[in-house]
């Protein structure tokens with residue numbers, strides 16, 4: 613029997629994934645995903661802070677059975693990290709938010725759907741196997757927000773996650789002139805709240 617070898621890139625860490633994304637995505641999309649606000653001072657500082665966290669090795673001690681289960685926002689998860697909301701996910705992969713929500717459920721955790729979703733929130737919930745929360749940006753005024761909350765509630769979303777630190781879109785030096793601002797027609801690309 614002959615077996616066809618499938619060429620799949622070796623991915624062992626986030627940097628490998630980042631390099632794959634850089635090769636495969638249009639520059640505009642990669643910069644949106646990878647970039648940060650202004651000159652990216654805070655982005656660099658956040659990476660530095662994470663890198664300064666290390667494990668303390670402890671040898672010759674008994675190792676208790678590992679139990680990673682916990683409860684977040686009233687949701688029981690077997691893996692203690694949630695998938696944070698990522699707007700415009702469908703730009704990065706056609707499966708977008710539906711695929712990410714399904715993957716979160718398979719990993720035993722919850723998915724947080726961004727207001728700026730490329731799939732209808734009902735479809736994301738219907739395609740997921742685990743709990744899904746709805747992230748709300750106060751875009752489009754109170755009426756739009758109330759409508760979105762009601763839709764999320766009716767679709768079976770488990771919790772509301774309100775983002776309060778994005779009153780205005782920040783400037784991104786890296787992507788200036790390469791990505792459409794939210795008020796310049798980008799809303800046409802989404803099928804969620806703004807559609």
Ligand SMILES: Cc1cc2nc3c(=O)[nH]c(=O)nc-3n(C[C@H](O)[C@H](O)[C@H](O)COP(=O)(O)O)c2cc1C
Pocket residue numbers: 644645646658696697698699700726727728747775
């Ligand atoms: C490409 C990208 C898109 C994001 N989109 C949203 C969003 O739509 N809504 C939101 O509340 N946060 C959004 N965030 C913020 C993330 O959910 C998360 O809070 C933030 O990246 C900090 O987590 P981290 O340190 O793991 O990156 C986005 C972040 C990135 C990098």
